[in-house]
Amino acid sequence: MAILRRVKGGLHKMARKKKILAPAKAGKIITPGKTAESKKEVPGTRETMVEQAKFSHPQIKTCPGRDYAQELPFQYERDKIVLQVRDPWWIHAYWELMRQTLERLKDELKDDFYRAKRVLRVYDISQIIFNGSNAHRFFDIEVGEQANNWYIDTAGPGRSWCVDLGLLLADGRFFTIVRSNAVHTPLEGPSWITDEEWMIPDDRFARLYGMGFGLGRSSPVGKAWQEKVRHVLSSGVSSGASAAKRKV
Amino acid sequence: MVLHGHLPFVRHPEHEDFLEEDWLYEAITETYIPLILVFEKLIAEGIDFRLTMTLSPTLILMLSDSLLQERYLKHINKLIELAHREIERTSWQPAFRHLAVMYRDQFCGARDTFQRYNRNLVGAFRKFQDLGKLEIVTCGATHGYFPLMDACRDSVKAQVKVAVDHYREVFGRSPEGIWLPECGYHPGHDEIFKEAGLHYFFTDSHGVLHGTPRPKYGVFAPVYCRGTQVACFARDLESSKQVWSSIEGYPGDYNYREFYRDIGFDLEYDYIRPYIHPDGIRINTGIKYYRITGDTQHKEPYVPQRAQGKAAEQAGNFMFNRQKQVEYLYNFMRKKPIIVSPYDAELFGHWWYEGPLWLDFLIRKIACDQDTIRLITPSQYLRENPRNQVITPSLSSWGWKGYSEMWLQGSNDWIYRHLHFASERMTELAKSFPQANGNIRRALNQALRELLLAQSSDWGFIMGTGTHNNYAVRRSKEHLLRFTRLYEDIKANSIDEGWLADIEYKDNIFPNIDYSVHQ
Numbered sequence: 001m002a003i004l005r006r007v008k009g010g011l012h013k014m015a016r017k018k019k020i021l022a023p024a025k026a027g028k029i030i031t032p033g034k035t036a037e038s039k040k041e042v043p044g045t046r047e048t049m050v051e052q053a054k055f056s057h058p059q060i061k062t063c064p065g066r067d068y069a070q071e072l073p074f075q076y077e078r079d080k081i082v083l084q085v086r087d088p089w090w091i092h093a094y095w096e097l098m099r100q101t102l103e104r105l106k107d108e109l110k111d112d113f114y115r116a117k118r119v120l121r122v123y124d125i126s127q128i129i130f131n132g133s134n135a136h137r138f139f140d141i142e143v144g145e146q147a148n149n150w151y152i153d154t155a156g157p158g159r160s161w162c163v164d165l166g167l168l169l170a171d172g173r174f175f176t177i178v179r180s181n182a183v184h185t186p187l188e189g190p191s192w193i194t195d196e197e198w199m200i201p202d203d204r205f206a207r208l209y210g211m212g213f214g215l216g217r218s219s220p221v222g223k224a225w226q227e228k229v230r231h232v233l234s235s236g237v238s239s240g241a242s243a244a245k246r247k248v
Numbered sequence: 249m250v251l252h253g254h255l256p257f258v259r260h261p262e263h264e265d266f267l268e269e270d271w272l273y274e275a276i277t278e279t280y281i282p283l284i285l286v287f288e289k290l291i292a293e294g295i296d297f298r299l300t301m302t303l304s305p306t307l308i309l310m311l312s313d314s315l316l317q318e319r320y321l322k323h324i325n326k327l328i329e330l331a332h333r334e335i336e337r338t339s340w341q342p343a344f345r346h347l348a349v350m351y352r353d354q355f356c357g358a359r360d361t362f363q364r365y366n367r368n369l370v371g372a373f374r375k376f377q378d379l380g381k382l383e384i385v386t387c388g389a390t391h392g393y394f395p396l397m398d399a400c401r402d403s404v405k406a407q408v409k410v411a412v413d414h415y416r417e418v419f420g421r422s423p424e425g426i427w428l429p430e431c432g433y434h435p436g437h438d439e440i441f442k443e444a445g446l447h448y449f450f451t452d453s454h455g456v457l458h459g460t461p462r463p464k465y466g467v468f469a470p471v472y473c474r475g476t477q478v479a480c481f482a483r484d485l486e487s488s489k490q491v492w493s494s495i496e497g498y499p500g501d502y503n504y505r506e507f508y509r510d511i512g513f514d515l516e517y518d519y520i521r522p523y524i525h526p527d528g529i530r531i532n533t534g535i536k537y538y539r540i541t542g543d544t545q546h547k548e549p550y551v552p553q554r555a556q557g558k559a560a561e562q563a564g565n566f567m568f569n570r571q572k573q574v575e576y577l578y579n580f581m582r583k584k585p586i587i588v589s590p591y592d593a594e595l596f597g598h599w600w601y602e603g604p605l606w607l608d609f610l611i612r613k614i615a616c617d618q619d620t621i622r623l624i625t626p627s628q629y630l631r632e633n634p635r636n637q638v639i640t641p642s643l644s645s646w647g648w649k650g651y652s653e654m655w656l657q658g659s660n661d662w663i664y665r666h667l668h669f670a671s672e673r674m675t676e677l678a679k680s681f682p683q684a685n686g687n688i689r690r691a692l693n694q695a696l697r698e699l700l701l702a703q704s705s706d707w708g709f710i711m712g713t714g715t716h717n718n719y720a721v722r723r724s725k726e727h728l729l730r731f732t733r734l735y736e737d738i739k740a741n742s743i744d745e746g747w748l749a750d751i752e753y754k755d756n757i758f759p760n761i762d763y764s765v766h767q
Contacts, residue, residue: 043452044648046492050592050599052713053507054255054271055706070729076669082399084664085643087651094665149661181399184435186458186643186651193461197638201477204634 075148081165083180088157088188093120093180094149095165101177105167109175116167117142121174122152125182126160132176140168157188206230249607249623250450250590252427253280254304254391256706257757261315265526268719272310273323276369277534279597280311281358282604284365284372287381290611297381297611298623301373301593302427304387305411306704308370308418309757317367324362328355330523330533334511337519343549344537350552351535374419383625386415386423386446389758393655393705395434395643396664400671403703405440406696406766410758412444417760424627425449427590429705430654431483431646438473438480448479448626450590455644456482464637468577468585470630471639480641481626486573487589490566498562499600502540503554506547507599509538536601559602563609571620586629590646647709660711666728667703671766673735674699678767687743692763694748695734697755699766702727727755 081095106113119142123135143150154161163180206229255275260266290297303311310316331352338344365371376382388394389410397403408426415423425448426441433451441449453467463471467482491497512524512533524531538547539555570587577585596603614623630636647654656664677692684692702724710720730751737743 042648043650044646044654046497047592047646048648048654048713050492050595051709052715053599054275054592054594055268055710055715070725072666072725072728076665082665082668084396084399084652084656086653086656087649090653092656092661094661096665149665184643187460188458190458191460191462195461196464197461197474198635199472199477199638200634201472204630 079178081163081178081180083161083163083183085183085185086151088186089153089155091152091154091161091163091183091185092149093152093163093165095178095180096148097165097177105175105177109167109169112169112171113167115170116175118145118147119143119166119168119174120150120152121164121166121176122154123162123164124154124156124159125162130162130182132179135162142168154185157185160184202230250300250302250427250588251283251593251596252302252304252387252590253307253593254302254387254429255307255310256704257306257309257390257701257755259310259313259316259754259756261754267525267529267531269316269319270323270531272316273320274532274534275594275598276311276320276362277324277327277355277358278601279594279604280369281361282597283593283607284361284369285357286604286608286611287372287376290608291376291379291381295612295615297615298383298625298628299381300383300385300425300625302385302387303370303373304391304427304429305389305414306391306757308414311370312368312418313756314367320362321359321367324355324359326523327534328352328359331355331535334535347537347550347552348535370418377419383424383627384415384419385425385427386411387427388429388705389414390700390704391429391706392700392703393429393432393645393652393708394437395432395645395652396655397667397671397703398434398436399664400668400675401437401440402675402766403667403671403699404437405443406674407700407703408440408444408446409765410696410700410761412446413760413762413765414758431455431590431644432652432705433480433641433645434643435640438476438478441478442476446478448481448630450481450483450588451641452644452646452650453483453485454650455641456480456639458642458644459639460642461639463639465581465583465585468581468587469583469633469636470586470626471637471641474638474640479626479630479636481586481588482641483590483646484587487566487570487587488591490569491589491591491595498566498606499595499603500540501558501562502542503551503558504540505536505550505555505601506538506540507536507601509536509547511535511537555602556605559606560609563606563613566606566610567613567618567621571618574621584633586624586633648712654712655705655708657712659714659717660708663708663711663724666724667699670699670702670728670731670735674731674763674766677735677738678764681738682764684763687745687748688738688741689763690752691734691738691743691748693761694752694755695731695738696761696763696766697757698727698731698734698751701755701757702731730755 075096077098079097079101081093084092086092109116119140121138121140123130123138125135128134128136141150141152152163160182162182164176165178166174166176168174255272258266258268258271260269331348334348335345335352338348362369373382373384377384388407390407392403392407394404394407397407411426412423422445424446426446428449428451431450431452433449433455438449448470456463456467456471459471467484470479470481472479489496491499510532512520513530520530521528523533537550539550541548573587574585596607611623614621643651645651674696677695681688681692707720707724711717
């Protein structure tokens with residue numbers, strides 16, 4: 001936490017420094033008394049407003065006559081739960097269960113089924129290969145029988161998540177009905193990792209390398225030669241070549 | 249500077265007059281033609297410039313469609329007629345009459361330009377690209393929102409591949425980069441871009457700023473995605489805010505034209521009736537007589553000369569701020585910084601009437617009045633600065649709140665179970681029929697068309713904003729239902745040719761589509 005505070009302070013300092021060099025007399029348009037409000041401007045609001053203006057006509061009450069009266073099916077007869085990420089904190093799950101699956105569960109669990117709660121079990125599976133029982137932690141959300149989707153507040157940006165739809169039996173046992181895909185929530189701020197890695201793309205490097213030997217793309221041999229170098233770079237054969245050299 | 253031009257595919261040949269087709273006609277008159285005129289003049293006067301522009305595939309398809317071209321001509325002729333009537337009506341109102349004349353001239357000019365390019369404005373943008381002034385990047389085939397398609401990555405592949413193939417047909421070359429719909433990036437999708445031969449894409453600032461590891465130069469240099477070497481350019485918020493901000497932004501200046509005072513709403517019903525929707529619903533005509541004036545309901549008449557002066561002043565201001573920004577950054581970075589300023593093309597002209605003029609002033613000032621900064625395209629920057637940091641960008645978008653909430657909320661979250669399932673079925677079809685021919689092939693291709701149309705992020709967006717809900721919901725359902733029927737008919741090997749021909753005619757995007765890309 002201490003490191004993050006320092007970083008945040010550093011960034012703030014940078015912002016302040018920039019302001020000194022962009023003096024107000026440059027004629028920047030700032031409506032007096034509204035600057036405080038501008039800090040509260042939610043990202044993307046303005047873009048949304050302008051994009052909305054593209055569709056700038058009022059809604060007509062009746063759509064022109066259609067032979068279209070069909071509705072999309074309520075569900076597709078499968079046992080499935082899908083997770084999606086909404087933002088660093090929230091994920092969304094939608095699911096459906098086949099009637100047969102529920103019937104089978106009723107048969108298997110008998111009375112326990114009716115006393116059980118239908119539950120979403122949300123697992124934090126960051127940086128592990130999840131086998132069903134090795135999550136760092138989990139929490140349960142009780143969902144009604146009629147529910148088929150849910151917004152989940154993970155309160156954990158930058159983590160990986162997986163969700164089981166299951167039954168929490170009265171004796172505390174959890175019975176997984178169906179398991180979701182894994183998702184990863186983005187960070188809500190700059191990364192803590194600062195190790196830098198730099199590169200030039202293979203084709204660009206191939207050209208520079210070639211130019212160093214007078215084998216630029218304009219030379220008849222150059223183009224073919226660069227293709228060869230690019231292939232070598234991207235297939236990692238070069239390390240094998242240098243090993244051969246050492247032998248000699 | 250990046251201008252992102254996109255409209256969802258709206259074409260209803262089954263109706264003579266369709267309200268939502270107006271979106272295209274308005275954009276042509278108020279955005280695309282004014283921009284074309286700006287670029288033409290700059291080239292004619294030998295003023296150099298470099299801009300990056302997206303023309304989304306659906307926009308290109310509509311601009312090239314002969315039915316819509318015909319309808320546009322009808323539309324602009326009607327507007328010219330209205331402008332003539334307005335000139336007459338305002339004979340005794342000098343404050344408005346000269347504006348009516350201005351609109352009449354603008355609309356006549358629009359019609360002329362439209363005819364000059366043989367009714368296909370894509371030709372104009374292609375010309376500018378061939379002259380080296382514009383770098384046109386591609387976009388998702390139907391502007392699908394990729395982060396919420398990650399559950400069915402085959403669809404992301406299809407969106408990208410179909411777009412790239414279409415781009416090659418239209419522009420005679422491969423696209424260098426892609427503008428992600430809504431700047432929606434999901435880690436891992438860069439593999440798909442690489443496979444399609446793309447070299448760069450754009451994200452919102454936090455896409456790079458919150459990437460791992462931390463970017464040394466923030467948003468002021470591109471980064472390469474780990475593992476794929478695809479470059480990522482992030483938006484600079486400071487320059488963006490100067491234009492986008494509703495509080496500090498240029499378009500809000502009191503001298504500029506007020507968007508919400510259109511004669512379609514202001515004038516007496518009987519007079520305006522022939523020029524609004526046939527059902528009698530008032531709509532925007534594009535003729536607006538007032539300026540913003542202030543934070544007040546009372547609006548004063550628009551004075552073009554004052555607005556022009558303001559545009560020139562603000563262009564100078566924008567350039568000055570960029571110069572200062574670049575000087576500071578260079579001292580700090582010791583590397584040439586790039587400032588990425590992307591905007592919806594429709595901001596210029598349609599929302600912000602003086603936008604194209606501002607852009608014109610800006611380009612001229614940058615070219616002629618200084619030498620600290622210059623306009624550059626991403627490809628050029630990468631050629632001149634090939635060494636960049638490697639990071640994994642973060643999931644992000646430039647939509648409301650910076651992530652996916654705009655497209656994943658109560659009003660539109662119901663759509664995804666249907667889209668994802670349809671996508672799985674499309675992959676199943678593509679794998680089951682590797683070498684289809686005849687009617688089965690036609691049906692498979694049409695199935696992909698229907699799926700792509702259902703995936704347009706515009707429907708979710710419109711549902712999220714609450715206006716035009718009916719239309720957006722209807723489009724989503726319609727395409728999904730058509731897809732489902734095609735799926736069932738193909739599996740049962742019983743294609744209804746009459747019905748197939750009908751929807752091929754209505755949903756006629758991507759004539760040379762290949763269904764097998766969806767896997």
